[in-house]
Amino acid sequence: MDLSTLDFSALLQLRTDVDAEIRRRESEEKAKAAKQVMELIRTHGLDLQELATKSVKAVATATRKPVDAKYRHPDDASLSWTGRGRKPLWVVTWLDAGRSLDELLIK
Incomplete structure (x- = not known):
């Protein structure tokens, strides 16, 4: 057709x-x-x-358990991120300031 x-x-x-x-x-x-x-x-x-x-x-x-945070803001412990998904605004701001993501790693 x-x-x-x-x-x-x-x-x-x-x-x-x-x-x-x-x-x-x-x-x-x-x-x-x-x-x-x-x-x-x-x-x-x-x-x-x-x-x-x-x-x-x-x-x-089959529900997933929450993932532990991998990164935390050094000045504000309430700001954390698992390292999955989109970067939170505070992480983007940190990186834009020339800082390293490694500095935010939780040890």
């Missing part, structure tokens, strides 16, 4: 039709997947409630 041959209104209609077909197929795929899951549950004698509980527990135990 050569889209360049379609006029604007035809393109808009095509987009509407494509979006509707995508929603329809997504619904079909979800229903098919749910049916397969239920068949597996029945085949293996699993309890859906038990699976859901185990899944929630697995997510809860």
Whole structure:
């Protein structure tokens, strides 16, 4: 299909039709997947409630523990940074002043 041959209104209609077909197929795929899951549950004698509980527990135990600070401001102990992610403003200011990040290392 050569889209360049379609006029604007035809393109808009095509987009509407494509979006509707995508929603329809997504619904079909979800229903098919749910049916397969239920068949597996029945085949293996699993309890859906038990699976859901185990899944929630697995997510809860997968949470990360906080990372210890690696850098601390020498004049203000309340300013610390783990060294991960974006540098805090106080670190950027420190570095812009020509100071070294090594000076902030917690020993």
